[in-house]
Amino acid sequence: MTGKDLRIVFMGTPDFAVASLKALVEGGYNIVGVITAPDKPAGRGRQLQQSAVKQYAVAQNLKVLQPEKLKNPEFIAALEALKADLQVVVAFRMLPEVVWRMPRLGTFNLHGSLLPQYRGAAPLNWAVINGEKETGVTTFLLSHEIDTGAILFREKITIGDNDNVGDIHDRLMDIGARLVVKTVDALGEGRYTTVEQDEIQAGNLKPAPKIFKEDCKIDWEKPAEEVRNLIRGLSPYPAAWTELVDGKGKLMSLKIFKAEIEPNEGLAPGTLETDGKNSFKIAAKDGWLVISDLQLSGKKRMSTADFLRGVHEPETFKLP
Template sequence: MKATDLRIVFMGTPEFAVASLDALVKAGCNIVGVVTAPDKPAGRGMKLNESAVKKYAVEHGLHVLQPEKLKNPVFIDELKALQADLQIVVAFRMLPEVVWNMPPMGTINVHGSLLPQYRGAAPINWAVINGEKETGVTTFKLKHEIDTGDILLQQSFPIGEDETAGEVHDRMKEIGAQLLVKTVEGIAEGRLEERPQSTVHSPQLNTDSLPSSVDRGPSTLLKHAPKIFTETCKIDFSKTVEEVHNLIRGLSPFPGSFTELQGKMLKIYRSKKETSPNPSQGGELVTDNKTFLKFSCSNGYLHVLELQLEGKKRMGVEEFLRGWRG
């Protein structure tokens, strides 16, 4: 059997998922249905906003389903009527078993890490925050526990020292899309071996800045990727300059790390490190009011390159300093 012979239902919502859907379409796959989030009111006029996946699907004449609830009997019947051989999930909601277990070939997911590492909602952010030198993409079969299904294919790639989560995201969506096409082709041709995650070698990832909640056991060191909350984004300048730099780039461009400046929130999107044997007290602001603005950390200074002060636009540091009176 060829990949083009399969009846495929695709499920996804944001721009990250569009790359995968586009790759499948360009590979000639038969996408019999696209499931995405319902339209939501947004903006001043509260006009209904369509997901990136819906916009793509409509432009390419694909059948779209937008269920409010995935267990809704009407939606389940519509899904069954599509008679999919295979379902694909990329950046979508958690599926109930009645959905993921429906097609005879199962449901596969594209996850933004080298599983079993970084299971969870924010794998790209946490890999960068933790200072990883490498990450990757995994395709796997869905089962009950989130991100624990049998692995189909994986592909790794390096993370640059100053690369932001947004830049990793943009590279990863293209790498993941191509890996997905290879996965579908392998499934159709019956040549892919499913590997339980318990048998997959766990990469030796950087452990220098692990949160205390992470299992540091000697046999298997698994790092997780939970949802990002506001407290995660607050910069602690008592930490090393490496840790602060990694936090900033790991949360850039969204949701953005922040500190306070003159009683206002200051978001920092880009930075560079300056190590120093005798830095000032953590969090001290140093600037020449022309070309640089930096904060002291435990072992050096964090230079701010791109920032946004509350109520202002995002800008480079020199532009900011021209209009700021410290």
């Protein structure tokens, strides 16, 4: 049997997952159902928003299921009725055993790291935040503990010094889509071997937990390279941020999307300096972060020069 003979159920929600689903659909694979998140209210009008995966699936006339709870008996019955040989998971939620054990070939997941490193919800972000020089994608068979199943395939990429998480996301999205197709073919034809994660020499394992707002706040007491890596690892979303006080004492939030390092003469961390025209920099523990791309609360993202042109007396700005 080939991969194209399999009845496949695809599970995913964001843009990252669409590339894999699209690669399967355009490759002629038999997608008998797509499972994605329920529509959610978004924006000022709180209009119901479909997930990126649902939008693509509907456009392709694929059957879509959107369960609130994955153990719901009605959903389980609907999933069983699809008679899947294989389930493919890309950027979805944790599955109960009754779901991932259902197909005869099991369920595999595409994860955005070189497992066993960076298990968790935000592997792309944490790899860049931690200053890694390489990362990648892994396909693995689901098991009881999250992101711990037997590995099928991995593919590495290099993280450049100027790459942000948006760059890594886009590259891994495309590489991951090809790896999903490769994995489906291998499972369909039975030509694969698995590797248990505890057999891989990976040193100290680094986690990749979900990122919250406080994780994104810049600590200017940290070395400049750590601050820059945080900025890269959170750009363009959710974005690293700091607080700023203007000359009238107004406290504002400032998101920073891009910055470069310059040496300074041991200035106190948090020292702010600007020429009021093009240069805006903040001192970390051992150097300046020269900011080139930012967003003040309530404003649009813009260049530093545009930001300085639009504010009053930027030379009075300081950190709290």
